[in-house]
Amino acid sequence: MKRLVFPSAENNFRPWLLHLRGLLTLSFLLLIVFFSYSSVLNFFSRPTVLGWQEKNISPSKIIDLINAARAERDLPPLGVNNKLEYAAFLKANDMFAKGYWAHQSPSGQLPWYFIEAAGYDYQLAGENLAKNFSSSSSLVAAWLRSPAHRANLLNSQYSQVGVSVVDGKMNGIPTELTVAFFAKPLSPKTGQLIQDVLAKGTLPTFQERNLKIDPAVSYRSFKELFGLGILLVLFLAALADYYYTERKLPRRYHSYSHLHLIFLAVLIILVIFLSHQVGVIK
């Protein structure tokens, strides 16, 4: 271990991790973990204890934030439609069942298929997707930053919206999917809340989700810890190397450890940031 990180006569006064062989081994190790992460996940995510994790993401909060963004631009608010909510729920479940995350399913079904399957007649419709966001505000902010998603959120022609947030496992990985359908109904009647249909039980009711069960050790935390661990060990090696360089100890050749230190510090900051901002939109 000492030879890996600290310069000594045994490693030619250069940490073994900064030798080409050490870096190649580390790259190879990363590639192996990268391509076999599902197996690693299954090993680490075998939950022995289930913990409750508070989540700040909910369909109603997302819709409130969308309407707030529309209000800032003098656009009328979007009304919640249960059929669109159901369509979003169907789409999210289809993605979990078939293991995809895209606007088009592997069997070629477009977003409109789910809107029609929910019995919603539309003139105009749009779909926004998001994955693994930790809060409604960060999710809506990400949509607003993307021109294509922003166009759906701020389209003056849309009058209704349906959002569904569903937890599940996608290809063995715990995932949270958010689907939002925006639409302009074909007739005003379609836009009304269909309480009578809900009463018959043909559509599921949607409840606020504020709590969620997560495995004690999640896939996400494994990736963060693994990445952070490697970066910290490299940082330590570069720091030790820099210290030895400053003391002008003998060596065959040397690169600039202070550059490694700056770069690795930037990466460590980045990994910490990405561990808090994990969502992706489509």
Add this chain to the structure above:
Amino acid sequence: MRKIVHSFLSRERTILGTLFFLMTLFWLLLIFYFDGLVGLQLLAALLLVTTYFFWGVGSHYFDKTLHLKNVLEYLLISFIGFLIIAFLLI
């Protein structure tokens, strides 16, 4: 210790060093800004590691200490950095 810290800070007080340092910070901020847009974040991460690579190689080139081993070292550390970011983003 003070001598080491002073030496560290004075090393990159060149136009090239300052430029590369600012570029690194710029790509870092861009990754923060593109939160949620994985494609753009990956592109910014690629530019970040590329900046570091050319920063290292450029510094050696101007100091006339460029060696193939140095180039490979910067290349491999860039590769490891990019892999870790991609691992977290994808």
